[in-house]
Amino acid sequence: MSSKEDEKAPEIDKLADTGTLGKAIALLDLVTRAPEPLRFTDILKLTGLPRGSLHRQLRHLVLEGLLDDSPDGTYGPGLRLLEFASRAWAKSSFREVAAPHLLRLHQQTGETVHLGVLRGHEIIYLDKVEGRQALRLHSQIGKASPVYCTGIGKAALSVVSDELRAEILSALCFEPFTPGTHKDVAALLEDLQKIKSAGFAFDMEEHEIGIRCVAAPISSNDAAFASGISITAPAFRASPEQLKAWAPLVLEAAHAIQLDIPRRLGPAK
Amino acid sequence: MSSKEDEKAPEIDKLADTGTLGKAIALLDLVTRAPEPLRFTDILKLTGLPRGSLHRQLRHLVLEGLLDDSPDGTYGPGLRLLEFASRAWAKSSFREVAAPHLLRLHQQTGETVHLGVLRGHEIIYLDKVEGRQALRLHSQIGKASPVYCTGIGKAALSVVSDELRAEILSALCFEPFTPGTHKDVAALLEDLQKIKSAGFAFDMEEHEIGIRCVAAPISSNDAAFASGISITAPAFRASPEQLKAWAPLVLEAAHAIQLDIPRRLGPAK
DNA sequence: TCCATTAGTTCCACTATTCGGAACTGAGTT
DNA sequence: AACTCAGTTCCGAATAGTGGAACTAATGGA
Known part of the structure; x- marks a missing residue:
């Protein structure tokens, strides 16, 4: 079990390793959880992500229908979430x-x-x-x-x-x-x-x-x-x-x- | 615009470019849509993905709570979908x-x-x-x-x-x-x-x-x-x-x- | 019992995607 | 006009996903 090299951190991370998907879902969670609709800048402050990255992430979520972007520039939960849940419930x-x-x-x-x-x-x-x-x-x-x-x-x-x-x-x-x-x-x-x-x-x-x-x-x-x-x-x-x-x-x-x-x-x- | 090499297909794809997230959600869609619970191999055949990739994708989705893996080896919609939808509905x-x-x-x-x-x-x-x-x-x-x-x-x-x-x-x-x-x-x-x-x-x-x-x-x-x-x-x-x-x-x-x-x-x- | 088959998991070199700083647009304000 | 603040685009560097292949576990037929 034990190896000579100690270069690898043993088991510090409790974080689930879900890579890119995990980041996207965490963002989705944050936005849907917010008590009131968030604008781009609000999310920027809350997450601390760089502008470019956040922008792309949000665009992907909106394109997939998981988020909706209102004409007034705020983001809210998308209708596709209801669709998924409806299947989950039915099954x-x-x-x-x-x-x-x-x-x-x-x-x-x-x-x-x-x-x-x-x-x-x-x-x-x-x-x-x-x-x-x-x-x-x-x-x-x-x-x-x-x-x-x-x-x-x-x-x-x-x-x-x-x-x-x-x-x-x-x-x-x-x-x-x-x-x-x-x-x-x-x-x-x-x-x-x-x-x-x-x-x-x-x-x-x-x-x-x-x-x-x-x-x-x-x-x-x-x-x-x-x-x-x-x-x-x-x-x-x-x-x-x-x-x-x-x-x-x-x-x-x-x-x-x-x-x-x-x-x-x-x-x- | 036109190049000498014709190796690249010009603009066939109508697919939304949502990168890694898109692939994951497409998989989620497939699994939640299925009339009855799918096993790993069923999904393998339906998607045509390579074993390794599919395995990782499913693991990520399960870890995030978007899918549930039953003890009998089948995959179904996860409870987190309900949670997201509940917020979508409430808002x-x-x-x-x-x-x-x-x-x-x-x-x-x-x-x-x-x-x-x-x-x-x-x-x-x-x-x-x-x-x-x-x-x-x-x-x-x-x-x-x-x-x-x-x-x-x-x-x-x-x-x-x-x-x-x-x-x-x-x-x-x-x-x-x-x-x-x-x-x-x-x-x-x-x-x-x-x-x-x-x-x-x-x-x-x-x-x-x-x-x-x-x-x-x-x-x-x-x-x-x-x-x-x-x-x-x-x-x-x-x-x-x-x-x-x-x-x-x-x-x-x-x-x-x-x-x-x-x-x-x-x-x- | 043994071998064959199918199902699911792990590994790792390769490469496509994401990352994030920085530059750009455009509306509102002083 | 010059400023700020909000949002979008770009591109080299870094990272995470890809997928072939090897591995293990369970199933089933001879």
């Missing part, structure tokens, strides 16, 4: 397997039901079933939310391997969305302990004031893949007693989904 | 402007209402409002459909510049989804003539048996940007008379959206 066999269970859970409770999966340090919402809604139609499909202040996030964290959990926790940055948001790893760990023994997680307005939920994890044979489902409701309809009453239902549904998974092991999560 | 100011009008149109008719925009040779659905649905929840947001057999597609085609329309028509490939699908440019052009004078378009089960719609175009000051809205209903509720009765409502809504656009010219479509 997610995990979502397909879970769908009937979500629907049933919704019918049993009358409340909004979510399906989310762990990706990196965040939860991505894969599906949702809700009642008559006035606005915010399909809002959060695909949305990324923190693990430490969402029911599904905490539930998923409670079932991953110790190594993965440690890695995720070490990288967390606790933003105080509400007074109830966990403020550090210690508080979160304590909560996770309870969740592990109970088998389900609460979110008592930790991410958004007025919104509570009960969530249950779905574990799988694939250790790197954790997910969960939740029942979400406005605080006035979600008393602690009510949430406890819902817990068995979420657990049952999560379990049912888990049992249905093996039939289609893998194809596309 | 689409055009969608935001149109939303209340879609909702009103839905309340007036009780039927499903769509918002779609023209991208390349296809229509991308940006939003939809529908009633109580059993399944197929948010199915087609982001979905791409042909211009020649959808109400919104034909409506949008009727308002773009002659040059753009000619370019799109020349590249179309008429797939006969139903007996009513237009079979060639001539038939489509005839239909477009009617649509232009009427101001709205019908889709009489041209894309899917049992599904009909009325659609109206939304034109904008930006010539390259065409879109439309539609009321869609099952054939038994959408007699020709009923569709004609709906037409003024769609036209009115489309017009209202058009008037609302200038307020936020541009940012992100």
Whole structure:
């Protein structure tokens, strides 16, 4: 293993080596993440890239339809992103397997039901079933939310391997969305302990004031893949007693989904 | 311009010059488009790329989260695509402007209402409002459909510049989804003539048996940007008379959206 | 059991692409 | 007119992608 020459740096880089593609996607990420449309110069400052390079990169992204350049000189997400996502959603066999269970859970409770999966340090919402809604139609499909202040996030964290959990926790940055948001790893760990023994997680307005939920994890044979489902409701309809009453239902549904998974092991999560 | 050596092909390539990124996205497109999960060898045959190159490209795409590799060796769309799209959707100011009008149109008719925009040779659905649905929840947001057999597609085609329309028509490939699908440019052009004078378009089960719609175009000051809205209903509720009765409502809504656009010219479509 | 075949991964010399400084355009301002 | 600031183009140097070939792992038939 060890060699005479020490010219090669051993393993300093944690950066994924994805070359040119990685740079382009990082740029795409930056632009789509921005709270408001960025102009060329804004991006220039944010990235520190040389003018020439940035210009070419943006041109490529726009030509590919991943970004749109408005007539007013700003850049925003391109329509092609929607097209790709539509395929991703349509093909997610995990979502397909879970769908009937979500629907049933919704019918049993009358409340909004979510399906989310762990990706990196965040939860991505894969599906949702809700009642008559006035606005915010399909809002959060695909949305990324923190693990430490969402029911599904905490539930998923409670079932991953110790190594993965440690890695995720070490990288967390606790933003105080509400007074109830966990403020550090210690508080979160304590909560996770309870969740592990109970088998389900609460979110008592930790991410958004007025919104509570009960969530249950779905574990799988694939250790790197954790997910969960939740029942979400406005605080006035979600008393602690009510949430406890819902817990068995979420657990049952999560379990049912888990049992249905093996039939289609893998194809596309 | 002309040189002695004829070794270099003059200007055959219409391909957009997006270098390395273009190749990666083309591959992503191929994989996400596939009706069923592809294995390494399948992709190898489809692309004709050399083993080494393909292997690296796929690895990069997987590392970036744009593709997922299942334990069974197949590749499918990655979760990061959903994340990107969620941002694209949330930031689409055009969608935001149109939303209340879609909702009103839905309340007036009780039927499903769509918002779609023209991208390349296809229509991308940006939003939809529908009633109580059993399944197929948010199915087609982001979905791409042909211009020649959808109400919104034909409506949008009727308002773009002659040059753009000619370019799109020349590249179309008429797939006969139903007996009513237009079979060639001539038939489509005839239909477009009617649509232009009427101001709205019908889709009489041209894309899917049992599904009909009325659609109206939304034109904008930006010539390259065409879109439309539609009321869609099952054939038994959408007699020709009923569709004609709906037409003024769609036209009115489309017009209202058009008037609302200038307020936020541009940012992100 | 063995050999043949197919599937997937690694390696490395070659070359096409990206990189980035600098020069250019063009609109708005003093 | 002279300035600044925003965006675009150009080209030699540096780097990252290319693709043939060799390697390993799994599958399957005789």
